[in-house]
Structure formats: C-alpha cells, structure tokens
Amino acid sequence: MTTTPEIRALRPGIWPATAEQGPDGVLIIGGVPVTDIAERYGTPAYVFDEADFRERCTTFREAFHDFDVYYASKAFLTRTSARIAEETGLSLDVCTEGELAYAKAVDFPAERILLHGNNKSEADLAAALAYGVGRIVVDSVxxxxxxEELVPRFPGSRPGVLLRVTVGVQADTHAHIATAHEDQKFGFSLVSGDAEQAVRRVADSGLLELRGLHSHIGSQILGTAGFEAAAKRLAELRARLAQDGIELPELDLGGGFGIAYTEHDVPTPAKEMADNLRTVVEKECAALGVSMPRLAIEPGRAIAGPAGVTLYRVGAVKHRAGIRTFVAVDGGMSDNVRTALYDATYSVQLAGRVSDAPPALVRVVGKHCDAGDVVVREDHLPSDVRAGDLLAVPGTGAYCRSLAHNYNQIPRPPVIAVAEGRAREIVRRETVEDLMRLDVG
Incomplete structure (x- = not known):
C-alpha cells in the first residue's frame, strides 16, 4: 500500500534514465515531451526509451562479461529491440517461430540465438534448424x-542442446511466474531422475550435440538466493554425470531478474548478481572436483522493463467517499494485463501539467467491461485530476506489449521510440480494420 502523503517528483530507479519533468509539469522522455507524443500518436501509447534500453544491454554485457547473455525477447520484441541487443553484443532468446522471425528480419547471427519454450511445435523446431540457431533448450521427452526426427531432414545439422531441469526451488515471486518447483509445467524433474535420464539419452544420440543444463526459477526476483540454490543443484547433477564421462560444458541459469516498479522494490544490481552467481558456481565446482562450465543468463524484464512508459488519457473520475478515487483511462487490461494476471504493482504520474492540489489516493482503472480491469492498484495523484489529463505509468517496457490483447475488440496501442529529441513509431497502432481483416466469416 502506498502511504506517502505528498505528490512526489519522479522517483529514481522507476523511470527511464532520460526521463525528467519540466517546470510546467510535462514529462520528457528521450528529449521528447510526452504531450507531443500524445498529440501526434494518440493514447494509450507505449513509449520506448532507446537510450535506456541500450544502456541496460551494455550494463549486463559488461557485468556478465564472461557469461553468454541472452536477451529474453519475450519481454519486449520489435525489430528495433532485437537490433539494439545485437549491436550491444547480446545473444537472443526466442520461444517460437514468430519470435525467431523477428531475429531473422534483422539478420541476427544464428549462432547467438537460443530457442526456448515448453511445448515447441514441429514448425518451431524446423524453423530453428533451418536458420541454424546455436542452442535449443529441450523441455520434454x-x-x-x-x-531427433527432424534433424535428418536438415543435412549437416547437429544442433547444440541444453536440457531444462526443474531443480525444485520455490522462487520468492508470484505463483504464476515461479517456474522451478515440482508442481508446474516446465522441464525435466531433478528429483524424479527424469533430468538425468534425458541427459544420458542425448549423450547417446548421434544426432544432437549435448551442451549442458538449463534452469529458470521464475520472474521478478529481486534477490540472489534462489539462483544460488538452483546453481548448486545443477552443479551436483553435472558432477554426478561427469563421473560417467558425460561432459556438460555449459550451464544456463536463466533469467527473471527483477526491477523496481515502486520505490519499495530493491533489485540486486547486475554486477552484484554476476559476482554472486559466478562465485557460487566456482565454489561448488571446486568442492565437487569438476571444471568450471561456461555460464549463461537470460535477462529480459531487467533490460526492457524500465525502458518503457505507457501514456494514458483520463476519461472519467469518480470520488467514492471514504474509500478512494477511481481514475478511468482510455486503455486498461488489454495493454497491461499484468495487474489482473499477477497482481502486479505500478506507479502513476500526472504527466501533462502542474498541480498544487493536495494528493488523493487513487486507483487507475481501464475502459474494459471487467471489475479486474485495473492498471495501478494504489498510488497518489493530485486531487484535482480530471478528464483530459495525461497520465504516465512507468516500468511497462516488459510484458505489457508482449501480453497485449484485444478484449472488447480494442486495438492494441503503438510503440513510440524516443531518442535524442526525436520520436518515431516503430509499431503502428492497430485499427478496427486490422481486427476485422482477420474475421473471414
């Protein structure tokens, strides 16, 4: 619950690095006033700070300099984001034929692509083999x-394979995004022996190149304890297999590094995370008497999340005496379903004018016919907030556009990239005509 009584300036750690608020109260991102963006492109709109995204890519590349760093494209994927990831030296994590198509569109080097997913179709796998992706994370028998059935159709192909292991770690996060405990759909179980059996099968196969083990414990994880526990269990499995001559040169610890959605969130800095994970694996390998593997991680939210801000226009304000003020905007759960799906917490800021009015506790809600249509569950706005006001919600760069949908047949917003005082539409706004075009009945 947000209890701070005063209207605050931009809270550090939540907004893109280039964000500032002028004396007239107008929010500026990438040197572009958001009022200009709203006037030119309409609302709601996703604003993507290219400089912030690029800086975070570079930060992870430098902090994890001796790791393979795969940008988890499911967090936010456009041609522009894929191109920046490539330019900054990151590799790319894709989950489907569709995500791979974006990589191909910008000529992303195939050897730096990893294919994920828990139920990859024949089409997904065939597309990966045809492009020659460097790694495929296998999730099931x-x-x-x-x-193995597909590989012979691609002469000369011998894909590098990682086996995803369910390590039995309960991450400190929402149940829907905790992915390494036994009661969920991902990977080969470590406890049951399925993981070891799968490794032995691939080791005996002449079709696949066994590269190592993979683990992903969940998302929006702010500390390191869960990653460290997973790393230890993977190292133990790796050492046990080494006794039988099965070498696993790579260890992918997945992603899920959290960000600050409010001032109460304190994520672990990238360098500290890298140092902790490296040290844990080094100590464990030394204790077990095995060589140090090549490590990999898959940050997505931690790169894309803070680089994105969503703009909304207020349509209605309802004051419920003794309860709260409801502020209805022109978007909602179709452009940000995370509040409804994960009980996610966001902040909100008046972005188009100055106000000296005292603060009011508000809930920002959307325009959908659903009581769960909430964008910001609880924060403060000036008590004179009114129809026509421009609001900005930070931290929406990850999973908002990716999870966007057309509930109530509402077209999805555009993505507006800003950099050095210029704005450009990199994903155009959907139209009703786009929706109708798919209905061929």
Missing amino acids: EELDRL
Missing part, C-alpha cells in the same frame, strides 16, 4: 522425439 516428446521434444527430444520431435527434434
């Missing part, structure tokens, strides 16, 4: 079957 059935995927192994499909992959």
Whole structure:
C-alpha cells in the first residue's frame, strides 16, 4: 500500500534514465515531451526509451562479461529491440517461430540465438534448424522425439542442446511466474531422475550435440538466493554425470531478474548478481572436483522493463467517499494485463501539467467491461485530476506489449521510440480494420 502523503517528483530507479519533468509539469522522455507524443500518436501509447534500453544491454554485457547473455525477447520484441541487443553484443532468446522471425528480419547471427519454450511445435523446431540457431533448450521427452526426427531432414545439422531441469526451488515471486518447483509445467524433474535420464539419452544420440543444463526459477526476483540454490543443484547433477564421462560444458541459469516498479522494490544490481552467481558456481565446482562450465543468463524484464512508459488519457473520475478515487483511462487490461494476471504493482504520474492540489489516493482503472480491469492498484495523484489529463505509468517496457490483447475488440496501442529529441513509431497502432481483416466469416 502506498502511504506517502505528498505528490512526489519522479522517483529514481522507476523511470527511464532520460526521463525528467519540466517546470510546467510535462514529462520528457528521450528529449521528447510526452504531450507531443500524445498529440501526434494518440493514447494509450507505449513509449520506448532507446537510450535506456541500450544502456541496460551494455550494463549486463559488461557485468556478465564472461557469461553468454541472452536477451529474453519475450519481454519486449520489435525489430528495433532485437537490433539494439545485437549491436550491444547480446545473444537472443526466442520461444517460437514468430519470435525467431523477428531475429531473422534483422539478420541476427544464428549462432547467438537460443530457442526456448515448453511445448515447441514441429514448425518451431524446423524453423530453428533451418536458420541454424546455436542452442535449443529441450523441455520434454516428446521434444527430444520431435527434434531427433527432424534433424535428418536438415543435412549437416547437429544442433547444440541444453536440457531444462526443474531443480525444485520455490522462487520468492508470484505463483504464476515461479517456474522451478515440482508442481508446474516446465522441464525435466531433478528429483524424479527424469533430468538425468534425458541427459544420458542425448549423450547417446548421434544426432544432437549435448551442451549442458538449463534452469529458470521464475520472474521478478529481486534477490540472489534462489539462483544460488538452483546453481548448486545443477552443479551436483553435472558432477554426478561427469563421473560417467558425460561432459556438460555449459550451464544456463536463466533469467527473471527483477526491477523496481515502486520505490519499495530493491533489485540486486547486475554486477552484484554476476559476482554472486559466478562465485557460487566456482565454489561448488571446486568442492565437487569438476571444471568450471561456461555460464549463461537470460535477462529480459531487467533490460526492457524500465525502458518503457505507457501514456494514458483520463476519461472519467469518480470520488467514492471514504474509500478512494477511481481514475478511468482510455486503455486498461488489454495493454497491461499484468495487474489482473499477477497482481502486479505500478506507479502513476500526472504527466501533462502542474498541480498544487493536495494528493488523493487513487486507483487507475481501464475502459474494459471487467471489475479486474485495473492498471495501478494504489498510488497518489493530485486531487484535482480530471478528464483530459495525461497520465504516465512507468516500468511497462516488459510484458505489457508482449501480453497485449484485444478484449472488447480494442486495438492494441503503438510503440513510440524516443531518442535524442526525436520520436518515431516503430509499431503502428492497430485499427478496427486490422481486427476485422482477420474475421473471414
């Protein structure tokens, strides 16, 4: 619950690095006033700070200099984001044929692409083999079957394979995004022995190149304890297999590094995370008497999340005496379903004018016919907030555009990239005509 009684300036750590608020109260991102963006492109609109995104890519590349760093494209994927990831030296994590198509569109080097997913179709796998992706993370026995059946159709192909292991770690995060405990859909179980059996199968296969193990414990994780526990369990499995001559040169610890959505969130800095993970694996390998593997991580939210801000226009304000003020905007759960889906917490800021009015506790809600249509569950805005006001919600760069949908047949917003005082539309706004074009009945 947000209890700070005063209207605050931009809170550090939540907004893109270039964000500032002028004396007239107008929010500026990438040197562009958001009032100009709203006037030119309409609202709601996703604003993407290219400089912030690029800086975070570079920060992870430098902090994890001896790791393979795969940008988890499912967090936010456009041609522009894929191109920046490539230019800053990151590799790319894709989950489907569709995500791979974006990588191909910008000529992303195939050897630096990793294919993820828990139920990859034959089409997904075939597209990866045809492009020659560097790594495929196998999630099930059935995927192994499909992959081994497909490989002979691609002469000369011998894909590098990582086996995703369910390590039995309960991450400190929302249940829907905790992915390494036994009661969920991902990976081969470590406890049951399925993971070891799968590794032995691939080791005996002449079709696949066994590269190592993979783990992903969840998302929006602010500390390191869960990653460290997973790393230790993977190292133990790796050492056990090494006794039988099965070498696993790579260890992918996944992603899920959290960000600050409010001032109460304190994420672990990238360098500290890198140092902790490196040290844990080094100590464990030394204790077990095995060589140090090549490590990999997959940051997505931690790169894209703070680089994005969503702009909304207020349409209605309802004061419920003794309860709160409801501020209805022109978007909602179709452009940000995370509040409804994960009980996610966001902040909000008046972005188009100055106000000296005292603060009011508000809930920012959307325009959908659903009581769960909430964008910001609880924060403060000036008590004179009114129809026509421009609001900005930070921290929406990850998973908002990716999870956007057309509930109530509402077209999805555009993505507006800003940099050095210029704004450009990199994903255009959907139209009703776009929706109708798919209905061929």
